[in-house]
Amino acid sequence: MCGILGRINFDKSKVDQSALVDAAASLKHRGPDGVGYWNNEGCGMGHTRLSIHDLTDAGCQPMESLDGRYVCVFNGEIYNFRELRKSLSDDVYQWKGDSDTEVLLQGWVKWGGIKLLDKIEGMFAFVIWDRHKRKVFAARDRMGEKPFFYHSGINQFGFSSRLSQLFTLFPDLSHEYDEQAIRLYLECGYIPAPNSIYGEIKKIPAAHYLISDESGIEIIRYWDFCNIEPDQSLKSCKEDVLLDELDDLLTNSVKLRMDSDVPLGAFLSGGIDSSLLTALMNKNSINPVKTFTIGFNVEKYDESMHAESVSNFLKTDHYCENLHVNQLLDLMPNFFKNYDEPFFDSAAFPTMAVSRLAKKHVSVCMTGDGGDEIFGGYHYYDIAKTVAPFFSMPDWIRRIMSGAVGLSHNHNLKLLSSMLKESNSARAFAFSRSISKDFKSLVSTNILNNTKGIQDIFEYSASKFPKNIDAGERGMRLDMMYTLSDDYLQKTDIASMAFSLETRAPILSREIVEWGMRLPINWKLRGRTSKYLLRKLAYRYIPSSIIDRPKQGFGVPIDSWLRNELSDFAEERVYNPQYYIGLPVNQKAVIDLYKLHKSGERNSHPLLWAVIMLLEFNSLNK
Numbered sequence: 001m002c003g004i005l006g007r008i009n010f011d012k013s014k015v016d017q018s019a020l021v022d023a024a025a026s027l028k029h030r031g032p033d034g035v036g037y038w039n040n041e042g043c044g045m046g047h048t049r050l051s052i053h054d055l056t057d058a059g060c061q062p063m064e065s066l067d068g069r070y071v072c073v074f075n076g077e078i079y080n081f082r083e084l085r086k087s088l089s090d091d092v093y094q095w096k097g098d099s100d101t102e103v104l105l106q107g108w109v110k111w112g113g114i115k116l117l118d119k120i121e122g123m124f125a126f127v128i129w130d131r132h133k134r135k136v137f138a139a140r141d142r143m144g145e146k147p148f149f150y151h152s153g154i155n156q157f158g159f160s161s162r163l164s165q166l167f168t169l170f171p172d173l174s175h176e177y178d179e180q181a182i183r184l185y186l187e188c189g190y191i192p193a194p195n196s197i198y199g200e201i202k203k204i205p206a207a208h209y210l211i212s213d214e215s216g217i218e219i220i221r222y223w224d225f226c227n228i229e230p231d232q233s234l235k236s237c238k239e240d241v242l243l244d245e246l247d248d249l250l251t252n253s254v255k256l257r258m259d260s261d262v263p264l265g266a267f268l269s270g271g272i273d274s275s276l277l278t279a280l281m282n283k284n285s286i287n288p289v290k291t292f293t294i295g296f297n298v299e300k301y302d303e304s305m306h307a308e309s310v311s312n313f314l315k316t317d318h319y320c321e322n323l324h325v326n327q328l329l330d331l332m333p334n335f336f337k338n339y340d341e342p343f344f345d346s347a348a349f350p351t352m353a354v355s356r357l358a359k360k361h362v363s364v365c366m367t368g369d370g371g372d373e374i375f376g377g378y379h380y381y382d383i384a385k386t387v388a389p390f391f392s393m394p395d396w397i398r399r400i401m402s403g404a405v406g407l408s409h410n411h412n413l414k415l416l417s418s419m420l421k422e423s424n425s426a427r428a429f430a431f432s433r434s435i436s437k438d439f440k441s442l443v444s445t446n447i448l449n450n451t452k453g454i455q456d457i458f459e460y461s462a463s464k465f466p467k468n469i470d471a472g473e474r475g476m477r478l479d480m481m482y483t484l485s486d487d488y489l490q491k492t493d494i495a496s497m498a499f500s501l502e503t504r505a506p507i508l509s510r511e512i513v514e515w516g517m518r519l520p521i522n523w524k525l526r527g528r529t530s531k532y533l534l535r536k537l538a539y540r541y542i543p544s545s546i547i548d549r550p551k552q553g554f555g556v557p558i559d560s561w562l563r564n565e566l567s568d569f570a571e572e573r574v575y576n577p578q579y580y581i582g583l584p585v586n587q588k589a590v591i592d593l594y595k596l597h598k599s600g601e602r603n604s605h606p607l608l609w610a611v612i613m614l615l616e617f618n619s620l621n622k
Contacts, residue, residue, distance in 0.1 A: 270306025
């Protein structure tokens with residue numbers, strides 16, 4: 001795991017070495033074990049290294065091919081690099097070391113970009129510079145575990161693991177905000193690729209590669225899980241057969257991701273995903289697995305007793321740090337230093353805390369990311385299934401039902417009424433997933449008329465899915481495309497790398513994702529039971545009495561903080577017009593939202609927290 005950055009001037013003008021050095025210095029947390037540069041012929045690249053494989057200098061980057069034609073910088077892990085190395089060793093090639101970067105580079109030389117991407121299993125963001133053709137090839141992993149920001153201008157291209165370094169590499173780069181990005185952020189709490197908060201900086205979407213030269217830029221998708229149709233013949237398959245298949249897939253994925261030259265462990269919440277992965281690590285480990293949990297003094301947010309029960313059963317080497325939940329506020333300066341786009345997901349705070357704890361003992365940790373989206377863990381999918389039949393009714397009937405339901409004083413029924421006003425189930429799912437819900441928009445009508453909302457994006461994406469998939473399955477795929485890639489995985493990457501900790505997500509292997517897409521919905525949602533098949537697999541390793549509990553999540557009491565501990569912080573930003581300068585945000589609408597939350601009449605903290613994070617971001621980045 002590392003930090004990568006670079007600037008290419010296609011006219012061969014010299015890249016400022018001091019800018020490379022300064023940009024790399026601000027990425028040191030992503031790679032504290034070394035730094036390297038390559039600066040020649042108008043191409044300057046930098047790399048900060050977190051040593052995981054081949055701890056010798058032979059694994060240092062930027063790395064040149066044997067003939068000197070290609071130069072590579074790489075962030076991530078190629079888990080099957082040893083297998084690929086064997087197939088490459090048939091050629092006459094003298095290996096310099098034992099790193100996955102060298103395998104990646106030699107694979108590029110032999111197979112080229114598209115064939116290479118099809119062969120590698122891993123999480124990655126990398127750039128290969130062709131000195132002969134003066135062309136950039138860049139790619140991001142299939143699910144978007146590793147970030148990749150870039151700027152493409154006239155006769156120039158730049159990239160980085162975090163966007164702030166691009167302003168160091170391009171001092172004249174505009175800081176003007178992208179209004180489309182701000183609208184999406186205030187609707188879903190994160191900024192989906194390809195947008196970033198700044199108009200002149202973009203992200204490579206997950207499962208895409210990029211080619212850039214003096215003639216321009218081209219971005220192409222190389223893999224797509226969404227077009228895989230569920231195999232309906234599996235509906236009546238014997239349960240044990242599917243459990244055996246899933247067991248083998250997960251065991252192999254965990255085993256592959258346990259390959260490391262440095263100590264590794266696992267985040268353990270005591271839920272299904274982390275408990276199952278820890279059990280599978282135990283199965284493939286001689287020594288007890290090191291596990292890490294954060295405990296809180298507020299029972300509503302405390303998972304430590306559940307994690308301890310799993311740890312005791314599996315006999316892991318368990319570490320738990322107990323915090324007062326308000327101690328997470330001490331991490332706010334670290335949060336704003338590392339999350340260099342507005343980011344509303346408050347689970348970033350406990351994720352930073354558990355990463356800080358884990359780094360004291362290991363350099364790599366397994367996470368359960370992806371289990372809920374692939375196997376049906378969130379209640380949103382059950383909601384999607386429940387409301388879907390209403391969208392087969394005539395519009396006028398649905399409107400009458402919406403009006404009748406909306407007369408209720410029950411908050412959830414009022415939200416259901418709003419969902420039924422949507423034109424289709426994909427837009428209804430986007431409404432359920434949004435943080436803006438039925439609140440008044442915080443941006444101007446002009447922006448609303450000239451940009452797309454998250455409902456438009458979800459609707460368009462869902463229109464490309466196989467026509468016969470269930471509404472719940474549609475919701476899972478939309479979450480995998482957007483919420484997982486651009487919210488949850490970025491939260492984990494940034495929070496862990498803030499403390500130089502690498503995280504790996506075994507559930508997100510290509511084989512498991514594709515297998516999960518072929519799995520019919522009855523093996524994911526069954527009655528009121530979520531994540532049915534994955535849950536049953538977990539029972540093979542841990543008693544159901546230990547892991548069966550209501551889904552808790554990794555939350556913090558933002559709603560309470562905004563009324564109490566953070567009320568002064570919030571009011572300064574909400575009421576001070578200086579925080580709004582340069583933002584297309586309606587201050588009066590924000591004040592009304594804050595008053596509504598303070599009154600206790602309605603809990604509006606997701607949207608309120610998001611806009612306060614935007615206001616603070618704006619203040620810090622003027």
